[in-house]
Amino acid sequence: MRSAFPIALVGVCLVSTPLLAQTCSLRTRGRCVFTMSGLPVGTLGEKTVDSGLIAAGIVPLSNGGSNSIGGVSSSSSLSGSAAYSLLEVQANAAVSTSSSSPNGAIAGVDTSPQTQFTDRLTFQKAGAPNGTPVQVRFTLIADGSVSRSISFAASPLAARASVRATLDSGAFSNPIGIGLDTYTLNAGDVSMPATVSRVGTVFTGSSYNVNAAISANLSFLNLAGGQSGQTGATGRARVQIEMLTPGATFTSCSGTQYTPCNADLNADGRVDDADFQSFAAAYNILDCADPAMPVGCPADLNSDGFVDDLDFSAFAVAYDALLCE
Numbered sequence: 001m002r003s004a005f006p007i008a009l010v011g012v013c014l015v016s017t018p019l020l021a022q023t024c025s026l027r028t029r030g031r032c033v034f035t036m037s038g039l040p041v042g043t044l045g046e047k048t049v050d051s052g053l054i055a056a057g058i059v060p061l062s063n064g065g066s067n068s069i070g071g072v073s074s075s076s077s078l079s080g081s082a083a084y085s086l087l088e089v090q091a092n093a094a095v096s097t098s099s100s101s102p103n104g105a106i107a108g109v110d111t112s113p114q115t116q117f118t119d120r121l122t123f124q125k126a127g128a129p130n131g132t133p134v135q136v137r138f139t140l141i142a143d144g145s146v147s148r149s150i151s152f153a154a155s156p157l158a159a160r161a162s163v164r165a166t167l168d169s170g171a172f173s174n175p176i177g178i179g180l181d182t183y184t185l186n187a188g189d190v191s192m193p194a195t196v197s198r199v200g201t202v203f204t205g206s207s208y209n210v211n212a213a214i215s216a217n218l219s220f221l222n223l224a225g226g227q228s229g230q231t232g233a234t235g236r237a238r239v240q241i242e243m244l245t246p247g248a249t250f251t252s253c254s255g256t257q258y259t260p261c262n263a264d265l266n267a268d269g270r271v272d273d274a275d276f277q278s279f280a281a282a283y284n285i286l287d288c289a290d291p292a293m294p295v296g297c298p299a300d301l302n303s304d305g306f307v308d309d310l311d312f313s314a315f316a317v318a319y320d321a322l323l324c325e
Contacts, residue, residue, distance in 0.1 A: 130205025
């Protein structure tokens with residue numbers, strides 16, 4: 001119950017297993033830039049990390065660095081983790097310069113995707129021969145934030161911050177993209193927070209890859225002469241998969257079940273006060289057709305087109321359990 005599990009990772013193995021002969025994998029990677037003019041020779045001005053392909057566990061992402069000379073500073077950081085069904089990322093960059101110094105500075109974070117997983121699903125149905133069509137629903141739940149602050153008037157493309165989560169598979173058409181951007185979203189993406197589903201027809205005895213990723217990118221702050229700025233982006237994404245055809249099931253290469261946890265509205269792997277605040281806002285709106293309702297009407301837990309007392313009852317059960325398991 002809630003009092004026994006204060007955080008989402010209780011009871012989860014935190015070690016990583018190298019990828020051998022697998023068709024499923026986890027990966028984290030990214031580049032941080034934190035350079036400036038006038039750095040002594042040999043001083044590190046950027047750093048790239050890459051976990052490589054890992055078969056199992058929770059794969060951490062940690063990168064960053066900083067430099068400072070004579071009132072001029074540059075820093076950037078990137079963190080997060082990759083696990084089957086749950087991806088997280090956070091990036092920050094900052095530059096401060098001095099009008100009395102000739103040195104300029106650059107900071108930013110890039111590389112996509114930064115946290116990702118690939119899994120392979122095989123479908124079955126008891127008593128049915130291989131090749132029998134069955135239906136399955138794939139859902140991507142994503143939430144995040146972006147920030148941008150600079151000390152002077154500049155183009156929206158300057159100091160751009162973005163976060164984007166994606167889900168695609170050969171089991172359905174039209175890959176899913178959910179994001180936030182201080183400039184503009186990718187074509188076809190919907191804005192966070194959102195819950196987006198795709199229904200696909202698959203065939204028993206056949207296997208299909210599922211790919212999910214999330215990235216936070218911060219375009220380079222290239223400043224001098226007393227200018228300053230900072231950018232940031234965070235994101236979380238969770239994938240759930242459920243069979244719609246009675247009697248049909250699937251197994252995954254990773255062993256993950258991708259169990260639905262619809263009340264986890266911010267995709268962090270648990271149902272807590274943050275989710276309650278989102279649910280309460282949707283409950284006050286009521287009608288999923290209202291333009292003020294978040295995309296996909298994620299708080300409509302029973303899919304009847306309204307966020308009402310029936311949904312509250314379902315939410316309360318999940319809130320009491322806390323963890324998505």
